[in-house]
């Protein structure tokens with residue numbers, strides 16, 4: 001067993017797992033993107049999904065929320081296959097590109113998405129306050145800054161009170177104060193029982209998470225706590241620690257992957273795929289290969 005494989009088992013799962021993948025393989029175009037992932041995400045915690053650009057973070061998130069075909073393996077979300085219709089009101093997904101209607105006000109956008117989940121005015125107001133956009137509530141979304149737009153998108157997901165919230169780089173473009181506020185918000189959501197999966201390029205943000213999935217080239221290098229990352233990577237600087245782990249993995253014969261599989265063929269079976277998420281006005285809301 002490789003060093004990283006030992007680390008991969010070292011996060012203790014308390015209670016139920018919100019997400020469980022087994023042998024997950026995804027090919028996009030002709031490129032094998034996820035190469036056999038086996039892991040669990042603990043319920044009611046913040047799990048960070050970290051890895052270099054193009055390591056497969058977005059693809060993995062898409063598979064979890066049910067908008068990504070996979071070539072083989074399984075993904076269980078809150079006890080159901082990813083993309084199951086019963087998950088529509090229970091899983092929230094915020095993509096990297098804000099998916100909101102620019103001609104509507106912030107409030108109208110959030111109320112629109114809230115209505116799809118049978119949520120009303122008070123829920124919308126709460127979600128807008130949670131992302132610090134009360135002063136902009138009556139402004140047209142198209143007139144907002146990039147960081148504000150991202151927060152509208154987040155509010156549109158928060159309004160549904162999802163049990164699992166999947167966030168693709170939610171803090172990009174936010175100033176340090178807003179970033180800290182958002183992490184506080186994520187922490188209190190987790191304390192209230194929400195499971196959060198948050199991707200980031202910024203290793204410093206790993207310290208806000210209770211569990212980390214470290215991806216590289218479509219393989220799971222390790223699943224560990226930030227403290228373990230620091231210890232195993234021999235640095236309190238998590239970026240340096242991650243680099244150390246990557247180099248360590250490169251030095252092992254199997255690349256240090258927690259699990260790996262044969263790259264699937266383009267024409268391979270598609271045992272499971274899910275329906276689009278409802279109501280997201282974005283091309284992300286289609287199941288694609």
Ligand SMILES: Nc1ncnc2c1ncn2[C@@H]1O[C@H](COP(=O)(O)OP(=O)(O)OP(=O)(O)O)[C@@H](O)[C@H]1O
Nearest residue numbers: 028029031033052053054055056057058059060289
């Ligand atoms: N629609 C697509 N068709 C073909 N290949 C794709 C498609 N989308 C993504 N890929 C490839 O899949 C790989 C993983 O992409 P993905 O977006 O999942 O990575 P990521 O870790 O989220 O990257 P980043 O941090 O830069 O957003 C990349 O090599 C990318 O080029």
